[in-house]
Amino acid sequence: MNNPLLSKEHCDYIKVSVESDLATVTLDRVEKRNAFNLEMWQEIKSAFTSLHENHDIKCVVIRGGDDKYFGVGADISEFEKHRKNSQSASSYGKIMHGAMHSIQSCCHPVIARISGLCIGGALELALMCDIRICSTSSKFGVPINKLGLVMAYPEIAALVRVVGPSTALEILYEGKILDAKEAKDKGLVNRVVGEPELDQEISDLVISICDGAPLVNRWHKKFVYNLLGKGMRVDSLSNEELSEGFECYDTEDFNIGVNSFLNKTSPKFKGK
Known part of the structure; x- marks a missing residue:
């Protein structure tokens, strides 16, 4: 059935x-x-x-x-x-x-x-x-x-x-x-x-929201709910989870954002 x-x-x-x-x-x-x-x-x-x-x-x-x-x-x-x-x-x-x-x-x-x-x-x-x-x-x-x-x-x-x-x-x-x-x-x-x-x-x-770097928005959402799931205890995060907070520095969008700020232009983020 x-x-x-x-x-x-x-x-x-x-x-x-x-x-x-x-x-x-x-x-x-x-x-x-x-x-x-x-x-x-x-x-x-x-x-x-x-x-x-x-x-x-x-x-x-x-x-x-x-x-x-x-x-x-x-x-x-x-x-x-x-x-x-x-x-x-x-x-x-x-x-x-x-x-x-x-x-x-x-x-x-x-x-x-x-x-x-x-x-x-x-x-x-x-x-x-x-x-x-x-x-x-x-x-x-x-x-x-x-x-x-x-x-x-x-x-x-x-x-x-x-x-x-x-x-x-x-x-x-x-x-x-x-x-x-x-x-x-x-x-x-x-x-x-x-x-x-x-x-x-x-x-x-x-x-x-869409003017911001999409990868950053996704990371922030992930981090907020991950912390809530762990009772807001940062000390409960694994080393891998803590390291993810620095992965943005390896993205193309980070370079776009910094260069746009220095050159006083609007960033066009790629989500990469």
């Missing part, structure tokens, strides 16, 4: 477009308000695995296909089929967590462009991104205690990493839907801008 968690049909809920240095990943199950189902998680992992291997891009933006919804959380209607007990939920969780891990482990900077509802699994996904920028219309929350559901360890780790343990528990205990200002105050997002300014804010950030 085929395992429904292993057989994936092409549903095209996740759309990827690449323009110059930027890849845009669009969550496009808008007819269901971007309620996350099994196929979406599978397609997210596939998309970010491919982007990780594409070194022609320098930045990734993930967004909703409709500005009313970044995502409203899990598709409850599929629970009976895929998450009706601890065993099936555990199998589902491995796929979901694999998708989330593919975002955090993607070597490129990943920005979440958030507009509208960002609830439950959508917020958990956004927490895996490096930077979160939202519009003033955005709403956030994880009201899963109202459903009798637990946030599993991988998502808990991301939430605690972003807002700290006390605020994480406050968000989970209350199950409250937060407006954009409250989300910013609690550290869930980096910036809040008006709806008309959101795309320009994202564009300006993307340009700043």
Whole structure:
């Protein structure tokens, strides 16, 4: 008998477009308000695995296909089929967590462009991104205690990493839907801008990122998450890991950057 968690049909809920240095990943199950189902998680992992291997891009933006919804959380209607007990939920969780891990482990900077509802699994996904920028219309929350559901360890780790343990528990205990200002105050997002300014804010950030040396951005992302995984203990790093902090001096981009600085010109980095 085929395992429904292993057989994936092409549903095209996740759309990827690449323009110059930027890849845009669009969550496009808008007819269901971007309620996350099994196929979406599978397609997210596939998309970010491919982007990780594409070194022609320098930045990734993930967004909703409709500005009313970044995502409203899990598709409850599929629970009976895929998450009706601890065993099936555990199998589902491995796929979901694999998708989330593919975002955090993607070597490129990943920005979440958030507009509208960002609830439950959508917020958990956004927490895996490096930077979160939202519009003033955005709403956030994880009201899963109202459903009798637990946030599993991988998502808990991301939430605690972003807002700290006390605020994480406050968000989970209350199950409250937060407006954009409250989300910013609690550290869930980096910036809040008006709806008309959101795309320009994202564009300006993307340009700043892409103007930098791509290898350096990838190293910095790797170093930050590596340190977090080791409890911020530099003394736990291996000699090989410590040496990686000096490999930039052997790159072509290092010479380009230094020469451009000395000659007062704008560097054109090659990612080499």
